[in-house]
Amino acid sequence: MSDQPPRKEPHGHLRFSLQPPRGAQLDGSNIPVEIRKPSLALATRCLSSDVVELEPGAYVVTAQLPSGQVLSGSITLSAGTKGTVQLEPEEDAPLPPPVPGGPQLLSKWPTYLERTGLIIFSLLTHNTTSSGIGSRGLLRCLVPATRQTSRNPRLRGAAWRLYKTRSPKWVASRFDSPSSRDGQLELRVAEDQPTVVQLLRPRAAPSNIVLPIPGESGHPGCRIIVERGPTGAFQVDIRLDNAHADALLRYSQAGDRNRALLSQREVEATKLLYDKMKDPVGAAIGAYALLRFKQARDIPEWTRNLCEWFPHFPDGAVIWAEHLARRGEHGQALRVLMKLEQRGLPLFSAGLSHAVDRLSAYTQVHDDAWPRDEAPTLEERSKCETLLAALSRYAACTDFSRPVTTYHGARPFAPGEKPGPEVLVPDPTDVDLTSYFPE
Known part of the structure; x- marks a missing residue:
């Protein structure tokens, strides 16, 4: 009888191929991956770019996207082989609800709600379910007038002041070549300074989204993504180039x-x-x-x-x-x-x-x-x-479930202000969304 230990089979090596849900983009991001045995015992955790060494056997693999959606797949890995598991969206998996509240730092918030420049993205939205009004929409890019005309790089790069009395006039600016595919409209702004993009709709409550632009040129920018939500209302997302x-x-x-x-x-x-x-x-x-x-x-x-x-x-x-x-x-x-x-x-x-x-x-x-x-x-x-x-x-007007600062108000420096009829007057630089999203 031999006293030699049993010879172990050589391990296999596993790679991952991710198929994002329709309309989603992974942009080369590393996604956390969890590998389990059929008994649900955890084998290991890694990132989607890793090559993992595993014992031969069957495995169930899942990856969770930043949005909360789950990709999953299974594979049987043989000894000494290299395998690739295809991770696909789970069928009929509902999107997770928005996380209420955002960062839990406002411990004394109610007290300070009673006491009552920068680049901003203004979104005027409208609940089509409750009112039944049509879905016409205009996308508008605004910049502070003093920033646009100044030759002083310190002035052009600076954020505008928080105080209303010091806030400059805003003027319209053009978007960079909008492009549409797969039910999404993608736009950019040429400004390397605080910029406001407004989504205007009839009888809408304005919502301002701060564009994550550092106020200096030479750094990665962002993309503005527009699409229709389940109710037909326009939804806007900001995606970083990084x-x-x-x-x-x-x-x-x-x-x-x-x-x-x-x-x-x-x-x-x-x-x-x-x-x-x-x-x-x-x-x-x-x-x-x-x-x-x-x-x-x-x-x-x-x-x-x-x-x-x-x-x-x-x-x-x-x-x-x-x-x-x-x-x-x-x-x-x-x-x-x-x-x-x-x-x-x-x-x-x-x-x-x-x-x-x-x-x-x-x-x-x-x-x-x-x-x-x-x-x-x-x-x-x-x-x-x-x-x-x-x-x-x-x-007081901010949605803390959104990662970028998002608040409602007709003008960038007037949070909570209701829009007047002049807000909906079209500008030649506006993008008419109905031409990209016909009803």
Whole structure:
């Protein structure tokens, strides 16, 4: 009888081929994959770009997209072979409901709702189910007039002011070559500065979506995707050219439902933050993800550089201030947050949530509760309250289930304002959506 251990069969190697649902685009993103045995025992977790070494046998494989949709497939892997499993959409799998509330940072929100420039995307939507009005729609691109005519790059790149009295006039600008395929309309804007795109519809309540443009040229941009929803109403989505940042943003949007999957992308989030010179918007997305699942002491100091190297980028200031606050440096955090007076509204709803939450707390802290030499002066406290009131006007109208800052209001600097008849007057630069989406 031999005392030699039984000889193990050579492992097989598994690759993944992903077929996205109709109308979805993966854009080369790495998707988290889970591999289980038929008994549902977990074999391993990996990313869709990995080649996985497995023991011979049968496996059930699933991958969850940032939207929450699941791709699945099965394969029997033989010893010493290479196999590819085709992951396809599950039939009749419903889309998950929107995650209510967004980032859970507004602990004292009701109190501050009562107290009541940048690139913005304005979306005027209309509930066709309840009113039965036709589905005519116009897409409009707007930029601050002073930015469009100025030759000063600092002025052109700066965000417009949060305060209504300082906000400039807005003028129409053209889109870059709209293209339509597979029931979707894709557009871009040529501006390298805060830009507002409006979707106008009759009797609509305007909804403004902040375009994630850092305010400086030479960085990855974004695409505007328009399609009809199940009720016939137009729906608008913003997709980043940086595929890794776009995927991470969508996992972040899913909230706690995808928290475990989000934490698996720590390396990718850290790399996005590291590559801030290439893409400050992607760096901000990585930083927001790290703030969700990492301790402050474990987050790189690169957040400070994101704030200081991009002086017109509002989210850089919010991220560095939140990092400081979690380290207990509240006086410095308050002073960094005050940079929003000049930088404007955060591009991402997580940033608006962080800013309002911190400013709300700081305005209520008594002087004797501040550490020595950190208490704000009377002037700083007054400015803090003014900034909080300005941000609260936007936050009161914001949909925190959307990853980019999205709020309703007829004009970019007037959140909550109802549209007048002049809003619906067509401009020669408008895109008539009915020509792309005939009824």
